[in-house]
Amino acid sequence: MSLILGLTGGIASGKSTVSRQLAKYGYPIVDADVIARQVVEPGTIGLRLLTSLFSPAILTADGGLDRAKLGQIVFADRRQLAQLTAITGPLIRQVINQQLVALKHAGQPLIVLDVPLLFEGHYQQNADVTMVVYVNTAVQLQRLMARNHLTAAAAKQRIASQWPLIAKRQLADVVVDNDQTLAATQQQVVDFLTQYDLQK
Numbered sequence: 001m002s003l004i005l006g007l008t009g010g011i012a013s014g015k016s017t018v019s020r021q022l023a024k025y026g027y028p029i030v031d032a033d034v035i036a037r038q039v040v041e042p043g044t045i046g047l048r049l050l051t052s053l054f055s056p057a058i059l060t061a062d063g064g065l066d067r068a069k070l071g072q073i074v075f076a077d078r079r080q081l082a083q084l085t086a087i088t089g090p091l092i093r094q095v096i097n098q099q100l101v102a103l104k105h106a107g108q109p110l111i112v113l114d115v116p117l118l119f120e121g122h123y124q125q126n127a128d129v130t131m132v133v134y135v136n137t138a139v140q141l142q143r144l145m146a147r148n149h150l151t152a153a154a155a156k157q158r159i160a161s162q163w164p165l166i167a168k169r170q171l172a173d174v175v176v177d178n179d180q181t182l183a184a185t186q187q188q189v190v191d192f193l194t195q196y197d198l199q200k
């Protein structure tokens with residue numbers, strides 16, 4: 001029997017950081033952000049649909065998706081973000097389901113389902129336990145601005161495009177506080193694995 005851990009958080013709260021820490025133990029990660037890139041690679045139906053919705057101006061010179069440009073468009077406009085999610089969401093879901101079936105079949109003891117929109121997209125139904133990586137708003141803003149080279153206004157828009165992190169925190173079975181050092185976060189991951197007898 002596999003335990004499926006639904007891992008989520010807010011933008012730049014530290015989901016990838018925690019999933020990397022879990023991956024170090026050899027546990028497989030089903031990563032919605034990675035899948036979101038695969039379903040819009042050149043030649044996919046996903047990229048064709050996005051190009052017809054947003055115009056070919058969202059493509060780079062070599063025909064790939066200009067992610068920075070599309071991000072600027074959708075995170076500034078809720079309606080366009082909803083349209084984007086309506087196209088990518090079902091494509092991502094299909095791949096997630098395929099990967100979960102294969103990993104369960106392989107008898108993996110722990111499968112990490114890393115999905116930014118876990119609660120918004122009702123993916124918690126696929127999970128046995130949910131974990132939210134939490135940071136306070138000031139730290140989230142500062143890390144997002146630094147990582148994506150965004151102004152405070154642009155970073156605030158991106159944060160506002162998702163459910164408030166505090167609301168996700170209330171829904172979670174396990175909360176990882178990621179305000180402090182990476183070592184402090186790692187310790188919470190170890191505590192989780194120990195609790196579920198998954199520390200190798």
Ligand SMILES: CC(C)(COP(=O)(O)OP(=O)(O)OC[C@H]1O[C@@H](n2cnc3c(N)ncnc32)[C@H](O)[C@@H]1O)[C@@H](O)C(=O)NCCC(=O)NCCS
Pocket residue numbers: 010011012032033036066067068070071074081084085088089092115116117118121161162
């Ligand atoms: C808008 C895009 C092109 C920006 O690309 P970029 O490389 O700059 O960001 P990246 O994909 O790494 O996403 C960064 C973070 O943005 C947030 N985010 C991404 N998509 C969404 C969305 N549809 N709604 C709310 N937040 C989102 C997540 O917290 C994610 O971790 C990209 O995020 C995208 O294609 N999004 C649609 C796919 C999707 O719905 N992903 C969410 C998976 S559940």
Ligand SMILES: Nc1ncnc2c1ncn2[C@@H]1O[C@H](COP(=O)(O)OP(=O)(O)OP(=O)(O)O)[C@@H](O)[C@H]1O
Pocket residue numbers: 009010011012013014015016017018033116143144147178179180181182185
């Ligand atoms: N405890 C920490 N101390 C310092 N920096 C951190 C810590 N945790 C994460 N970071 C940094 O904060 C940024 C966001 O972390 P990460 O990419 O893991 O978030 P995420 O939730 O996966 O983001 P997204 O939803 O945007 O994909 C990264 O630049 C990362 O290196």
